[in-house]
Amino acid sequence: MFFEDYVIRLPKSATYLRYAIAHLKRLLGSKIAVEFDEQTFAVYQTDRLKEGAAPKTINEETGVLLRILGEPGDILRVRLKKNKKLKLATGVTIGKAYQASEKTRMFEAASESRSPVIFMALTLSQNVGMRDGEMKKIQFFRINLQKRFIQVGEAKTKAGTGRIVPLNSDVYEALLEYIRWYIERFGPIQPEWYLFPFGKPTPQDPTRPVTSFKTAWRTVRAKAKVKGRWHDNRHTLITDLAESGAGDQTIMDIAGHVSRDMLKHYSHIRMEAKRRAMESIVDKRKEEASEAEQEPTTENAFWLPEELKASSALPAADQHFEGARAQNWAQSVKTARTAEPFRSHEFLRSDGSAGRTRTYNPSVNNR
Numbered sequence: 001m002f003f004e005d006y007v008i009r010l011p012k013s014a015t016y017l018r019y020a021i022a023h024l025k026r027l028l029g030s031k032i033a034v035e036f037d038e039q040t041f042a043v044y045q046t047d048r049l050k051e052g053a054a055p056k057t058i059n060e061e062t063g064v065l066l067r068i069l070g071e072p073g074d075i076l077r078v079r080l081k082k083n084k085k086l087k088l089a090t091g092v093t094i095g096k097a098y099q100a101s102e103k104t105r106m107f108e109a110a111s112e113s114r115s116p117v118i119f120m121a122l123t124l125s126q127n128v129g130m131r132d133g134e135m136k137k138i139q140f141f142r143i144n145l146q147k148r149f150i151q152v153g154e155a156k157t158k159a160g161t162g163r164i165v166p167l168n169s170d171v172y173e174a175l176l177e178y179i180r181w182y183i184e185r186f187g188p189i190q191p192e193w194y195l196f197p198f199g200k201p202t203p204q205d206p207t208r209p210v211t212s213f214k215t216a217w218r219t220v221r222a223k224a225k226v227k228g229r230w231h232d233n234r235h236t237l238i239t240d241l242a243e244s245g246a247g248d249q250t251i252m253d254i255a256g257h258v259s260r261d262m263l264k265h266y267s268h269i270r271m272e273a274k275r276r277a278m279e280s281i282v283d284k285r286k287e288e289a290s291e292a293e294q295e296p297t298t299e300n301a302f303w304l305p306e307e308l309k310a311s312s313a314l315p316a317a318d319q320h321f322e323g324a325r326a327q328n329w330a331q332s333v334k335t336a337r338t339a340e341p342f343r344s345h346e347f348l349r350s351d352g353s354a355g356r357t358r359t360y361n362p363s364v365n366n367r
Contacts (some may be wrong), residue, residue, distance in 0.1 A: 038079060045088060062087075096232050097239035098126075102350035105224035112223075115216035116181055117203060122220070123174040125233035128165050129255045131156060131232060136209045141191035148172055152256065160256020182206075242267040252271050 039063065048058045066073035073340040080086040094286040098106070103126065110119040124130055130138075136150050142151040167175070183189060186197070186206050198208035200215065217230050234255070240253045248263055257263055 021204070025049075034084065038076065038085070041080065042075070042085065049088075055090045059087045061089065074260075095235040096228050097236045098228060098232060099228065102224065102226045102228075103236070106220055106226055108175075109220040109223040110216075113216055113220055114201055115219075116185075117178075118209065118213060118216035118220060120174055121196060121213050121320040122217075122233065123171055125230070126237055127168055129170045129234050129237040131160075134160070136194075136196060136211075138195040139191065140189050140193050140195060143175070143195070145172070145175065155256055157256055163256050165254055239267055239269065240265070242269060242274045282350065 025336055044062065045058055048061070051198050053061075066077050069076070077086060106122065107119070110122045113119065121135060125132075128150060129265050130152060134155050136261060138150070139153070144150070150167060151162065151164050152160060153162070155163070163177075179189070180264055185203065186193070190206075193211040196210040197203035197206040197211055199205055200210075203210070213230065214351040221228070238251060241254065251257070251267075252263060255263075
């Protein structure tokens with residue numbers, strides 16, 4: 001398998017693959033044709049861990065390498081999976097949703113930052129839910145101020161690529177203010193220019209995208225006294241949408257998820273929302289109990305189906321009858337309360353024949 005050609009033809013965005021191939025070449029010395037077997041796989045994982053790479057990153061790198069190996073990679077994947085050596089344990093990724101007070105402090109710090117782009121970037125992240133890589137690639141032709149929506153370009157997932165997300169009033173007003181600064185800085189905006197131009201601390205080239213928000217974000221976070229990651233801004237939006245009652249499909253369309261499992265990963269419902277949900281059960285029970293007390297009852301109809309209990313054709317509990325009819329009716333109610341469940345054969349009458357039973361017909365028997 002010749003990796004040299006792959007290194008030449010790889011796009012710049014294929015970071016994992018480029019790094020993995022370069023590392024393998026260093027590992028195997030002068031070998032260009034790489035024999036990638038189980039031993040090589042294990043050595044690669046160990047070396048990357050020693051270099052400080054996260055298990056998740058190593059799993060992504062090895063996954064790409066196995067795919068480009070083709071059929072030999074498929075065979076190797078099966079063997080590794082059978083021996084439970086295909087992937088390193090990654091543990092549970094803990095994300096958070098920022099509280100309202102934290103968001104307020106962060107936006108205040110961002111508005112006072114030296115960086116002219118961090119406030120706009122933070123606003124987009126918490127109101128549109130775009131990933132870091134998606135935001136950096138946004139160009140002006142993808143923003144429609146008249147109809148108030150933004151179209152995401154290339155995304156991490158197929159479902160996320162090209163998705164259209166509405167702009168709420170916070171994003172719209174922030175965009176108008178940001179564009180005023182942008183025009184003063186670079187002149188009339190061209191459609192292909194990037195929303196977040198290259199250069200720091202002051203943007204210099206609108207034809208190239210910004211490389212990172214890390215420095216400005218670190219300053220904002222420290223000033224706001226907030227702990228968390230940049231990606232947690234996306235967690236925050238999805239959690240806010242979930243708490244507001246938005247449906248799963250709506251949230252997935254906005255965030256670009258491909259499965260409900262990913263939605264669960266991001267929806268960190270806060271304790272206050274959980275408490276409200278649990279308290280609503282108590283309120284519902286009280287409401288049901290109150291309604292039950294107000295419902296009219298028909299004492300003589302306790303043994304009837306629910307749809308017949310409220311029927312006006314039933315005799316009231318205090319209704320009086322004359323003579324034998326009253327006695328017979330009272331006796332029938334008493335019998336009904338103590339008798340076994342209704343059996344249809346009790347209303348049938350035998351004609352004396354062997355094993356044959358006919359329905360009782362007064363007109364026939366009176367002849």
